[in-house]
Amino acid sequence: MTDTVRVRFAPSPTGHLHIGGARTAIYNWAFARHHGGSFVLRIDDTDKERSTEENTQAILRALRWLGLDWDEGPDAGGAYGPYHQTQRGGLYAEALETLKSNRRAYPCFCTPETLDAKREAARAAGGFSGYDRTCRSIDPADANARIDAGEPHVWRVKVPADRGDIVLDDAIRGTVTFPSSAMDDFVLVRTDGSPTYMFATVVDDWKMDITHIIRGDDHLSNTPRQVVVFEALGATVPTFGHMGLIFGADGKRLSKRHGATSVEAYRDMGFLPEALLNYLALLGWSLDETNVFDRATLVERFELSRVSKNPAVWNPGKLEWMNGVYLREMTAEEFLDRILPWLYEAGLLTAADATARRAWLLELAPLVSERIKSLDEVVGMVSFLFTDELVIEESAREKVLAKEGAGRALEAVAAVLADVEMTPAAVEDALRDIPDRLELKPKLVFQATRVAVTGSTVSPPLFESIVLLGRDAALARIAATQPLATP
RNA sequence: GGCCCGUUCGUCUAGCGGCCUAGGACACCGCCCUCUCAAGGCGGAGGCACGGGUUCGAACCCCGUACGGGCUACCA
Numbered sequence: 001m002t003d004t005v006r007v008r009f010a011p012s013p014t015g016h017l018h019i020g021g022a023r024t025a026i027y028n029w030a031f032a033r034h035h036g037g038s039f040v041l042r043i044d045d046t047d048k049e050r051s052t053e054e055n056t057q058a059i060l061r062a063l064r065w066l067g068l069d070w071d072e073g074p075d076a077g078g079a080y081g082p083y084h085q086t087q088r089g090g091l092y093a094e095a096l097e098t099l100k101s102n103r104r105a106y107p108c109f110c111t112p113e114t115l116d117a118k119r120e121a122a123r124a125a126g127g128f129s130g131y132d133r134t135c136r137s138i139d140p141a142d143a144n145a146r147i148d149a150g151e152p153h154v155w156r157v158k159v160p161a162d163r164g165d166i167v168l169d170d171a172i173r174g175t176v177t178f179p180s181s182a183m184d185d186f187v188l189v190r191t192d193g194s195p196t197y198m199f200a201t202v203v204d205d206w207k208m209d210i211t212h213i214i215r216g217d218d219h220l221s222n223t224p225r226q227v228v229v230f231e232a233l234g235a236t237v238p239t240f241g242h243m244g245l246i247f248g249a250d251g252k253r254l255s256k257r258h259g260a261t262s263v264e265a266y267r268d269m270g271f272l273p274e275a276l277l278n279y280l281a282l283l284g285w286s287l288d289e290t291n292v293f294d295r296a297t298l299v300e301r302f303e304l305s306r307v308s309k310n311p312a313v314w315n316p317g318k319l320e321w322m323n324g325v326y327l328r329e330m331t332a333e334e335f336l337d338r339i340l341p342w343l344y345e346a347g348l349l350t351a352a353d354a355t356a357r358r359a360w361l362l363e364l365a366p367l368v369s370e371r372i373k374s375l376d377e378v379v380g381m382v383s384f385l386f387t388d389e390l391v392i393e394e395s396a397r398e399k400v401l402a403k404e405g406a407g408r409a410l411e412a413v414a415a416v417l418a419d420v421e422m423t424p425a426a427v428e429d430a431l432r433d434i435p436d437r438l439e440l441k442p443k444l445v446f447q448a449t450r451v452a453v454t455g456s457t458v459s460p461p462l463f464e465s466i467v468l469l470g471r472d473a474a475l476a477r478i479a480a481t482q483p484l485a486t487p
Numbered sequence: 488g489g490c491c492c493g494u495u496c497g498u499c500u501a502g503c504g505g506c507c508u509a510g511g512a513c514a515c516c517g518c519c520c521u522c523u524c525a526a527g528g529c530g531g532a533g534g535c536a537c538g539g540g541u542u543c544g545a546a547c548c549c550c551g552u553a554c555g556g557g558c559u560a561c562c563a
Contacts, residue, residue, distance in 0.1 A: 190561040221558035318513040446522035
């Protein structure tokens with residue numbers, strides 16, 4: 001046994017990393033780092049039908065993207081390997097032998113059909129509907145004979161008759177008591193010899209010297225069962241901590257119908273890993289009244305006693321707000337490096353262009369970073385700067401260019417732009433004169449110019465946009481714009 | 488049905504017997520700023536599930552009820 005903290009995250013590679021799983025990983029990671037312990041990654045791939053290597057890699061990728069690191073795992077190795085359950089069969093077999101020899105497990109020959117029937121009957125009668133322990137009283141010699149004769153059987157754990165209440169000192173929920181009278185002699189090893197999840201996970205946590213099991217509270221009711229196995233194995237029972245689950249807005253467990261649920265989906269929608277991490281950390285844990293904090297603060301301040309017991313509803317709106325906060329806090333350099341991949345992807349520019357025009361891009365960056373909530377909005381906001389054939393939005397044309405005076409305004413703007421110094425301040429000074437001169441509202445002049453230059457009624461600030469676009473392009477666009485009304 | 492857990496503004500939460508006329512954040516509404524959109528500033532509306540106790544005093548402790556959730560598989 002070790003006295004240092006060892007925690008694990010054990011995903012099933014049957015799909016991508018779910019945001020609920022990600023939060024569990026984050027809490028375990030933060031707990032380990034806070035205590036200077038070890039964070040172990042184990043792949044619970046006993047479901048051979050649905051587990052894939054692609055999923056495993058995708059999960060590792062998502063965890064790394066979030067900025068989590070682990071001390072032991074399938075790729076990192078470690079003294080407690082292997083880290084795939086499918087490679088640990090020998091350990092489960094060994095553990096079963098232990099339980100056979102100390103008589104804490106027994107073979108059960110009941111067929112699924114009889115069990116179903118009994119369960120139905122018990123439930124109809126009300127009360128406990130667990131296994132009735134028929135096979136527990138079979139004489140060991142008879143049982144062995146039946147096994148030797150090839151009779152199909154499973155192995156069940158024997159819950160001691162005198163065990164009494166199983167009392168859990170949960171690190172998140174406090175004391176939870178389970179009467180052992182409601183405890184089932186559940187299956188450890190299936191007819192085909194494979195371990196059930198309940199058995200494999202206990203053997204692994206035991207063999208890996210896991211000290212704290214931090215997981216969703218959907219496992220709370222399973223915990224006394226697992227405690228019984230730890231005890232039967234003669235293992236030290238780890239400390240448990242059960243957190244509330246993440247729900248959708250309808251109060252149901254988060255699933256596909258609530259929209260995006262995988263970490264990588266959020267990455268692809270333009271969310272920053274630090275923002276997702278922050279939001280997830282805050283969903284069911286609180287520092288005090290601080291909402292925005294960095295990774296180091298999370299590690300420094302994380303404690304299980306401040307993890308919430310109640311379920312939390314996933315709130316995409318707050319995630320977006322938080323992503324915006326992180327986006328706005330970035331320097332132009334940082335922000336530019338984040339958006340470049342999106343610009344490449346959209347075909348707006350090449351890596352060579354980006355290098356050549358870096359100074360120009362750095363001028364653009366702060367104009368955009370203040371206006372978006374996620375990276376995927378960048379392309380739509382800046383594409384007008386990268387096209388040779390601007391298409392003016394029809395609604396903008398109707399709403400602005402059809403206004404009385406729009407044509408005169410554009411002519412005046414063009415005249416002024418022809419020889420103004422190309423800095424935002426100079427352009428602004430020059431254009432500010434026009435409304436008075438033409439007796440038009442400033443808003444009309446500026447909006448008409450905006451539509452002509454950017455193609456939309458919504459854009460980054462006008463004067464900066466004109467400067468970034470350049471005199472020639474701006475003048476060409478204004479000249480090409482046909483107002484709908486007579487001047 | 489049985490066992491277990493949970494319940495503070497719409498949402499995430501602070502609160503751990505007097506500091507609470509219940510604080511913060513998102514969202515919402517209004518005003519300000521303003522070349523659009525944002526961002527920002529100021530202000531507003533909005534909550535202790537219900538009923539009993541215990542106590543001088545309860546959002547906080549106890550007991551019920553209601554509602555929600557989990558488990559009750561040879562799923563994980």
